[in-house]
Amino acid sequence: MSVAIHIIDGPLQDAINYGAQNSFTQTATNIGATLVFEGVVRALEGARHIRALEYEVYEPMASRTLAGLAQDILATHGLISITVEHSRGQVSVGERSFRLSVQSAHRKEALAATDEFITRMKCDVPIWKSPVYS
Amino acid sequence: MSVAIHIIDGPLQDAINYGAQNSFTQTATNIGATLVFEGVVRALEGARHIRALEYEVYEPMASRTLAGLAQDILATHGLISITVEHSRGQVSVGERSFRLSVQSAHRKEALAATDEFITRMKCDVPIWKSPVYS
């Protein structure tokens, strides 16, 4: 059972491989589902074309709130691990600003946890995004 | 809008990067969410320890059924793309046998589509798994 939170300057790079291969601990062999959700910056914000989004992150509250939320979701849904990555600063259209990686025994809890995590993040975590126009 | 189905011999390798980076087509810039779900072989099947699962795939019906299901889910949920990878043959504990990659404008449809896809796949797609004991 583990939680990791990373605030990254600029766009996220390719995901680290969170698969269970070559890690035959008792926990790893119970992983039956991994789910990776990525948020990508879209070209349209409302009706206007944008070039990028600028993310403002209020630290250390943002990391603390994300960690508290992840711990709560991990316990409620009985997950094996949660990793959260969120950008700070400018992220261009087509680039990734958010990644949630979940490991669990079965798919149901991974999907439910992802949905709940993102919904609650958008209410409680002090991160603001602002459009950057061309 | 695209659908791709791959039946792979043995365990799945790391995911191709389905991110929208460097592909600034009109469609790509509308991608706001990508979701990658992976199924991993667990050490316990029921109460017994296993070494691997053996997947038997009835082709071409399996690929056709997966493609039909993916097309249907793509249309129903208004997704941008679906890619399905499924193993055939032996996959050891901790290795991946299934990957569903979805691209959509928003997260809600990606999550709902993933849930529906897997539920329907387990009913309709002619793929059988058998435990391999040590």
Next chain:
Amino acid sequence: MIVHVLIFGELARELSCKEIAVDVVSTAKVRDVNFALAAKFPAKSQLFQTARLAVNHAFTSPDSPINASDEVALIELVGGG
């Protein structure tokens, strides 16, 4: 006519075969193949009577006609993923 039905997975291991031949009338429909399977394996009667059969790689209705040259497969108890 003789119709050959492919079987897979646990069922194939349990019955120690991958294909079951059944004899049905030449005007047989898909459900007649189900009934013939059930008659051949009384211990599996319930499974075979209700099992979905695919004909030439597509699910079909129990009312569809069937020919000796069709590829018939019993698609039941699948478990992809």
Next chain:
Amino acid sequence: MIVHVLIFGELARELSCKEIAVDVVSTAKVRDVNFALAAKFPAKSQLFQTARLAVNHAFTSPDSPINASDEVALIELVGGG
């Protein structure tokens, strides 16, 4: 006493500042800071009266006491992801 309230995002741009100073009594509670913000910006009265304030990087109840040395931040209209 003077309490400084950090603001972010659209609101900070709209008001052209990143921090608002308000004057409250020394026995003030969190909700008194909300009221002081609302009084200072009547056009944003509703927002400021109901906005959630974090004190020292944690959400707190409107009844919590507040000190001049506390770091207060208005956490509203967030949109991570």
